[in-house]
Amino acid sequence: xxxxxITGLGFVTSIGNDAATVxxxxxxxxxxxxLYPPFQAPDxxxxxxxxxxxxxxxxxxxxxxxxxxAYSIKRELLRSMAPNGLYAHCAMLQAIADAxxxxxxxxxxxxxxxxxxxxxxxxxxxHHERLQKVGVxxxxxxxxxxxxxxxxxxxxxxxxxxxxxxxxxxxxCASSAHALGFAFDDLVLGRQKRMFIVGAEDGNxxxxxxxxxxxxxxxxxxxxxxxxxxxxxxxxxxxxxGATVMVLETEDEVARRGVTPYAEVLGWGQASDGYNxxxxxxxxxxxxxxxxxxxxxxxxxxxxxxxxxxxxxxxxIGDISEARxxxxxxxxxxxxxxxxxxxxxxxxxxxxxxxxxxxxxxxALRHGFVPGCAHLSTVEPECAGLNLPRTTEARPFxxxxxxxxxxxxxxxxxxxxxxx
Amino acid sequence: xxxxxxTPTPPNKPVALAPKPFAPEDEVTLRESLKxxxxxxxxAAIQFRKTGNPEHVPAVVIGVIERFVEPDLRVKLKxxxxxxxxxxxxxxxxxTMMEIVIxxxxxxxxxxxxxxxxxxxxxxxxKTFIDCKVRGLPLPKPTKFLPIEHIGSVMPIQPPFxxxxxxxxxxxxxxxxxxxxxxxFFLQGHFKDxxxxxxxxxxxxxxxxxxxxxLEGAPAEPGKxxxxxxxxxxxxxxxxxxxxxxxxxxxxxxxxxxxxKMPLATFEGSIRVGADKAVIAEEITLTFGxxxxxxxxxxxxxxxxxTAPEPAPAAPLxxxxxx
Numbered sequence: 001x002x003x004x005x006i007t008g009l010g011f012v013t014s015i016g017n018d019a020a021t022v023x024x025x026x027x028x029x030x031x032x033x034x035l036y037p038p039f040q041a042p043d044x045x046x047x048x049x050x051x052x053x054x055x056x057x058x059x060x061x062x063x064x065x066x067x068x069x070a071y072s073i074k075r076e077l078l079r080s081m082a083p084n085g086l087y088a089h090c091a092m093l094q095a096i097a098d099a100x101x102x103x104x105x106x107x108x109x110x111x112x113x114x115x116x117x118x119x120x121x122x123x124x125x126x127h128h129e130r131l132q133k134v135g136v137x138x139x140x141x142x143x144x145x146x147x148x149x150x151x152x153x154x155x156x157x158x159x160x161x162x163x164x165x166x167x168x169x170x171x172x173c174a175s176s177a178h179a180l181g182f183a184f185d186d187l188v189l190g191r192q193k194r195m196f197i198v199g200a201e202d203g204n205x206x207x208x209x210x211x212x213x214x215x216x217x218x219x220x221x222x223x224x225x226x227x228x229x230x231x232x233x234x235x236x237x238x239x240x241x242g243a244t245v246m247v248l249e250t251e252d253e254v255a256r257r258g259v260t261p262y263a264e265v266l267g268w269g270q271a272s273d274g275y276n277x278x279x280x281x282x283x284x285x286x287x288x289x290x291x292x293x294x295x296x297x298x299x300x301x302x303x304x305x306x307x308x309x310x311x312x313x314x315x316x317i318g319d320i321s322e323a324r325x326x327x328x329x330x331x332x333x334x335x336x337x338x339x340x341x342x343x344x345x346x347x348x349x350x351x352x353x354x355x356x357x358x359x360x361x362x363x364a365l366r367h368g369f370v371p372g373c374a375h376l377s378t379v380e381p382e383c384a385g386l387n388l389p390r391t392t393e394a395r396p397f398x399x400x401x402x403x404x405x406x407x408x409x410x411x412x413x414x415x416x417x418x419x420x
Numbered sequence: 421x422x423x424x425x426x427t428p429t430p431p432n433k434p435v436a437l438a439p440k441p442f443a444p445e446d447e448v449t450l451r452e453s454l455k456x457x458x459x460x461x462x463x464a465a466i467q468f469r470k471t472g473n474p475e476h477v478p479a480v481v482i483g484v485i486e487r488f489v490e491p492d493l494r495v496k497l498k499x500x501x502x503x504x505x506x507x508x509x510x511x512x513x514x515x516t517m518m519e520i521v522i523x524x525x526x527x528x529x530x531x532x533x534x535x536x537x538x539x540x541x542x543x544x545x546x547k548t549f550i551d552c553k554v555r556g557l558p559l560p561k562p563t564k565f566l567p568i569e570h571i572g573s574v575m576p577i578q579p580p581f582x583x584x585x586x587x588x589x590x591x592x593x594x595x596x597x598x599x600x601x602x603x604x605f606f607l608q609g610h611f612k613d614x615x616x617x618x619x620x621x622x623x624x625x626x627x628x629x630x631x632x633x634x635l636e637g638a639p640a641e642p643g644k645x646x647x648x649x650x651x652x653x654x655x656x657x658x659x660x661x662x663x664x665x666x667x668x669x670x671x672x673x674x675x676x677x678x679x680x681k682m683p684l685a686t687f688e689g690s691i692r693v694g695a696d697k698a699v700i701a702e703e704i705t706l707t708f709g710x711x712x713x714x715x716x717x718x719x720x721x722x723x724x725x726x727t728a729p730e731p732a733p734a735a736p737l738x739x740x741x742x743x
Contacts (some may be wrong), residue, residue: 063456074490075490076490076511076513076516079519134526137522137525137531138522138525138526140519140522141515141518141519141522142515142519
């Protein structure tokens, strides 16, 4: 079975649009949350968002968008993109440069791309409104590919001339973790030798506000207090958008190209709660099962795990479920496993979360630090017993487990090990 | 679901030449629709919407096309002739064509259906098409692409003296290609140890393209067609050769009728090799004549039997064809 390594990363996130800035935020625990101007209307009770800086994509016309001058994107490509496609395109360019891939290494039958985004509710809304207003035959010819779920893979596969496996994943907040898991499988099975994993979200009004009806969004007006996973005073999650791209390659490709990987992907597991369409299982049944399967597949004992990057989104029910699942899986080893949720810094990236936080783990392994729990003052009593470091610890470590959970009770766990 | 389903072509309804009064809010909408076009495009559109005068249409159409062309290719449109090709020269794909159509529909308040779009290959095709739509005239015959088999079957000139590999013919022009293979018999002596395509042969090739235009593109009188046996060379003016053409070169030929009145047709013609000008002919004049179109005889089986008192029933045959 070939081993699989992470060889490239690209970021457009609320805590930075390049790896160095992201590392800086993870080390210093500086968040990327702000009072989001479109939410400051009196009839919108939630105010804070993990905003993307340096980009504007708040028009339905991509030619109005602005992005850092380092990126040049032709109208021909822009016109079919959603805002999340713009973020992902830029993150792709970073990941390609980071992995030092040449065009033939990107475009061949053994290099694929798995992507996850919730589509673009913003553009769907716009194009449907136009259809009603100006007539069926005058809606934009690119409206569908710019807005439906799948827009991310359609656009990236065409723009980067991907010829291997391509697919979109849709398990809500577990989507890009699923994408990572199945990409790993394709590499292990010898179907592909290199995979791009992409997660991206618009992170705008139409993507975030629909969660308000479920009362899962934080109503905090202080950006420094809005996202605080495992804290007794948490009151819901903070939405965010952006994109992350991860390059996975087989050990043969790593050796042939002579690149230094960030980390090895050891294995993954998934399991479902079979419980509720939107509420996580109170005991974290599916999450615990996913972690156990991931550990077994990776041939790793719970006691070997040094850090867990939790799914914890700062919601009342979800954080407790995950804490119970961690307690069940790690048992006596629990006090030695550092646990933190970097959503305290970024906000919750929905479909983007799994791969973004996996990429944070890769950075932590390479640079030797364990990200701490930002904004945590009083630990939720139900989460007692977890080892929740309040600051980022600078220390080399080897093994990390990443949790992701989504609607319908979908749970994914992935294990990474430092490549050194 | 990769392609829109084909829809039957509805009759070409002319745009009402008496436009509904142009309201101030229409101007706001129009300005928003054309915000990425040049100010002159907007001006032309507003004039058209206020007056219905079709003279403003070409400026609107070119302005809209320009807006969708990548900036580095827009210079081609600045002094473009009508032969500029949408796909090959301007990089417009079928989706961009749809964007252009939707904006033109929106601005000129007309509807264009899918079928009508298929034949638009050049800037000239688009201008003529929109002009006909606006004026309510019948649409021109589409540009026909003719492969070598078709050229050989209609031309009075045959190999080894036929110098066209492929051609496209419309009602306003013809273009063609010929690759100099090096196997042409006359290159053995023209020149000694130095094969160069004779300028006279290049003029001949332009003449052949003009013959093809007369046979396949020229509008004829009702019930008549141009007879291949009536076409001959009469004269030429202002012929200049600019470039040596050798084996391996691909000659891009084009001719355009300047005057046509039985029995004389005068063309201007040019040959390029890549971006290089090779030959210019200010005038090439041919004679031609019409013959009556004789309907091809119906298949014997469909003819009424000479002795039968009643004509053979048509219905079963039609049914068989439809089956």
